[in-house]
Amino acid sequence: MFNTPLPTVNELPSTRKLVRSTVIALLTAVGLLVTVVMPSEYAVDPTGVGRALGLTQMGELKIILAQEALADATPPQASAPAPAMQVAQVQPVAKPVAQPAPTPTSALKTNQMSVTLKPGEGTEIKLEVLKGKSVSYEWTAVGGPVNFDTHGEPYNVEMGYFHSYS
Structure with a gap:
């Protein structure tokens, strides 16, 4: 019923290789989170790489636009003039x-x-x-x-x- 033969036990990766691959994938994901996602989405740049790549400015702009959208969604209130x-x-x-x-x-x-x-x-x-x-x-x-x-x-x-x- 199978189109391809099942791998033998010798062909399967060892537990050590699976753990090593998982750790590498996890470190890669954390590295991308800290250097790319956090600066570009939330304007948080703990490493400085996001600022160097111009991603932090993009995150700051997103935050400003989100604040403007929130301000537009709320009904106007009588208050002091805006700065x-x-x-x-x-x-x-x-x-x-x-x-x-x-x-x-x-x-x-x-x-x-x-x-x-x-x-x-x-x-x-x-x-x-x-x-x-x-x-x-x-x-x-x-x-x-x-x-x-x-x-x-x-x-x-x-x-x-x-x-x-x-």
């Missing part, structure tokens, strides 16, 4: 697309803010825009490159849906 976190100036300007407002005053609203970021930190700036309206904005970064993503999240849609603007 400044980004080197950027954002000037959102909301104005109607179709017809100007019937009032004689200007329909444009201008806001300006300055946020300071430390290396590896991030922030999210949100603006609520009514359907049929448009926004003009301008921002600048001083002191280095800044990664950004502009997207819209409509109300009453499935979790995770967004519209990206390029």
Whole structure:
């Protein structure tokens, strides 16, 4: 019934070889855990190898993103203003697309803010825009490159849906 013959007792590895192979596999797993997994997943780098390979920075970024996701999931509470976190100036300007407002005053609203970021930190700036309206904005970064993503999240849609603007 067997397609291959069963190995003989002489062909099987000895208990000593099995223990040796198990110890080698265990040491390899622990080495990878300490030098690769812990720095890249949890930003814990006891050996310094993760920092040298750039894995610790990846772990730090994951922690920051997880904290932001947790903050987004919790309902907003009335509290003191958050500390400044980004080197950027954002000037959102909301104005109607179709017809100007019937009032004689200007329909444009201008806001300006300055946020300071430390290396590896991030922030999210949100603006609520009514359907049929448009926004003009301008921002600048001083002191280095800044990664950004502009997207819209409509109300009453499935979790995770967004519209990206390029």
